[in-house]
Amino acid sequence: MTVEFEKIPNSFWVNVALGTVDVAYEFLALKIALSRLRGHAKAGPAEASKAGEELRTLFAKYAQIPQAQRDLQNLLGKAGLS
Amino acid sequence: MKLLDSAQASALIQSGKPLLLAGDEAVLLGLPRGNWIAGTIPYFMTAEGGCQNREKVFVHEIPDVVLRAHIRAYNTSNISRVYSHGFDNGMSAVIVPALTDIHQTFANGAPQFPDFALVPLFGWIAGIHLSELGSTAPKVVDGSTGEVFTDQAIVMHMELRPGYYANVDIINLFEPGTGDQLTFPASGFSADRVFVNGVEQSFYEYMTKNEIDLRPPLVADYCGAHVNVSFQSLDHENKRVNFYAPVFENVVYRLAEPVADYVAEFGKQLGSRASSGLVFSCNCILNYLYAELEGKQTGAFAGPITFGEVAFQLLNQTLVYVDVAKL
Numbered sequence: 001m002t003v004e005f006e007k008i009p010n011s012f013w014v015n016v017a018l019g020t021v022d023v024a025y026e027f028l029a030l031k032i033a034l035s036r037l038r039g040h041a042k043a044g045p046a047e048a049s050k051a052g053e054e055l056r057t058l059f060a061k062y063a064q065i066p067q068a069q070r071d072l073q074n075l076l077g078k079a080g081l082s
Numbered sequence: 083m084k085l086l087d088s089a090q091a092s093a094l095i096q097s098g099k100p101l102l103l104a105g106d107e108a109v110l111l112g113l114p115r116g117n118w119i120a121g122t123i124p125y126f127m128t129a130e131g132g133c134q135n136r137e138k139v140f141v142h143e144i145p146d147v148v149l150r151a152h153i154r155a156y157n158t159s160n161i162s163r164v165y166s167h168g169f170d171n172g173m174s175a176v177i178v179p180a181l182t183d184i185h186q187t188f189a190n191g192a193p194q195f196p197d198f199a200l201v202p203l204f205g206w207i208a209g210i211h212l213s214e215l216g217s218t219a220p221k222v223v224d225g226s227t228g229e230v231f232t233d234q235a236i237v238m239h240m241e242l243r244p245g246y247y248a249n250v251d252i253i254n255l256f257e258p259g260t261g262d263q264l265t266f267p268a269s270g271f272s273a274d275r276v277f278v279n280g281v282e283q284s285f286y287e288y289m290t291k292n293e294i295d296l297r298p299p300l301v302a303d304y305c306g307a308h309v310n311v312s313f314q315s316l317d318h319e320n321k322r323v324n325f326y327a328p329v330f331e332n333v334v335y336r337l338a339e340p341v342a343d344y345v346a347e348f349g350k351q352l353g354s355r356a357s358s359g360l361v362f363s364c365n366c367i368l369n370y371l372y373a374e375l376e377g378k379q380t381g382a383f384a385g386p387i388t389f390g391e392v393a394f395q396l397l398n399q400t401l402v403y404v405d406v407a408k409l
Contacts, residue, residue, distance in 0.1 A: 025306045028251050032394050033199040035304035039332050061200050064409050065247050 003072060005060050012079055013052030017041040023074040027067040033058055083142045083363070083384050085128050088112055091139040095225070100144035100151035100238065102175050102362065103225070104386035106136040106211070110223050111230070113139070118225030119153055119236045121177035121208030125387035127365055132375035132387065136211070140386050142362050145406055150241040153226050155234045158187040161195075168201030169241035173248035173404065175362065176205035178235040179220040180389035186271060188235060189396040190328050199394045202248040204404050205237075206364045207390030220389065245409050248361075250393050253383070253401040254308045255347045255369075258301040258336035269331045272317070272324045286321040297372045298338035299399050300329065311335065312368055312398035326368070326390060327398045344373030345380065348401075352381050363403035364388045 015021040017034070018041050025031045034055065041051035062068035076082040086094070088109055094101060095116035103110065103120035110120045124136045144151060156164055161184060168174045178185050185207060192198060208220040222236040223229070242248060265277045266285075276285035288294075299310035314324040329335065341347055363383040369375060370387045383403055391402040 028249075028307055029199045029202070029394060031305040031307035032193075032309070035302075035307075035333075036193045036198070038305075058199065065249065066409075067249065 003063060003069075005056065005063075008056070008076070008081065010049070010052060012076075012081060013056045014041070014048050015079065016075055017051035017055050018048055021075055021079045023071065023078055025071050027062070027065070027071050029062065030058065030068060030071055083140070083360070085126055085135060085138045085140050087138055091141055094141060094143065100148060100240065101225075102142040102144070102238065103139050105139035107218075107221055109137060109139055113225065115228050116225050117151055117153070119175065119177060119238050120223040120225060121179070121206060121236075121386070122221045123209045123386045123388060124211050125367060125370055127363075127370075127375065127380055127384050127387060129379070129384055131377045131379045132370055134211070134376070140384075142385065144240060145359075145361055147243045147246045147406055148240045149243055152239045153224055154237050154239065155224055155229070155231060156184070156237060157234045158183050161188050161235060162191060163196070164188075164235075164237060165195055165197040165199070165201050165203060167237075168197075168203070168239050171244065171247070172239060172241045173202040173204070173250075173406075174240065175238045176203060176235055176392055177222045178205070178207050178390075178392070179222050179232050180207045180209050181220065182233055184233055184235050185390070189271070189390075190269060192395040193330070202250045202404070203392060203394055204250045204362060204402055205392040206386060206388035206402070207392070207396070209367065209389035242406065246406055247409060248404055248406050250402065250404050252307065252393050252397065253348065253351050253403070254310060254399070255341045255344060255351065256299055256301050256308060256310055256338035256399060258303060258308065259339045261337055264300065264335040264337075265333070266329045266331055266335075269328050271328050272322045273329060274320070274322045284321060285323045286316060289316060289323055294337065295340070297368070298340050300335040301338045302333045302335050310338070310398045310400055312366075327396045341373070344369060344375070345378050348380050359405040359407045361404050361406050363401060364391055365401045366391055366399045368399045369401070
């Protein structure tokens with residue numbers, strides 16, 4: 001599965017970082033990193049944007065790993081972007 | 083992954099294979115130089131069950147899909163680069179000596195280090211025989227040079243063949259209970275104050291007044307992953323509570339539900355996780371002690387019994403495992 005990351009709007013990553021788009025996650029790296037990013041994202045819009053960027057980097061890094069792919073597909077589906 | 087005698091381990095080392103080793107200090111120091119890293123510990127989970135052994139070495143053989151393996155030691159000044167130094171398509175194994183500044187620096191700082199979680203980092207905290215607490219220092223070894231460290235972490239960064247990936251995961255039998263929400267005003271390996279459902283009070287008094295059992299850990303929900311912080315002791319003199327891993331400010335913890343039968347519950351959780359690509363696992367010495375795992379089996383998950391586990395960051399009372407699979 002190939003995801004075109006450049007077509008995913010920044011707002012999607014910010015919403016995932018804030019937890020307003022959420023699913024039951026499978027991939028451990030994501031669970032642990034996202035938990036930290038959520039703490040940062042709630043500090044304000046600039047922090048939320050930065051957390052969204054870090055989240056996109058994480059998903060791009062693990063784009064080929066099946067567990068991460070399933071989490072991303074579930075999130076995109078939840079956000080109406082799949 | 084198996085417990086070998088010194089001659090068998092030496093033969094594997096001399097074959098040139100990258101290895102992750104665990105054993106008593108005297109055995110490790112007698113091994114030939116080679117492409118291996120190690121930590122001290124005399125407790126193991128094996129196919130035959132939990133055991134202690136001061137003559138043998140536990141060996142995790144790195145699979146052939148690893149193209150390159152680089153060994154590097156990290157001190158408190160450069161451990162923050164441990165994720166950044168990992169291969170782009172790889173995995174990194176870390177062994178940290180317990181009860182040291184490097185243990186504290188890694189545990190407290192890892193989630194804030196650059197490139198955190200962007201490399202599958204796994205490993206364990208080296209320990210000692212429990213009868214030697216306070217008299218012997220846990221150690222890690224760089225097998226390529228023979229150097230022994232009590233104050234540095236040793237890491238093997240491994241590059242995987244294209245088309246393969248490493249997956250680090252955990253089995254944690256502890257669930258957060260339904261009781262009080264606990265948050266801490268400061269991060270660290272000990273706490274004197276706590277917010278109980280938002281109301282600040284002495285954590286030591288909360289623990290003693292409620293006669294809290296120190297065996298089950300605190301559990302935090304990390305977006306579905308249950309992350310434990312184990313209780314080490316109550317400091318009666320300074321009215322503090324000590325932990326085996328840091329609590330983090332702004333993370334919500336709950337006391338864990340006790341696990342009645344660890345081995346039975348573990349069997350239930352195994353499910354489809356016993357992968358044929360399993361390359362590493364370790365389990366916590368507190369599970370070994372509290373669940374009385376000596377002589378009891380935990381399936382395919384064999385490895386050292388540790389003073390802390392690493393799956394991206396430091397964990398407690400958790401089984402960590404890694405499998406390598408084809409995309």
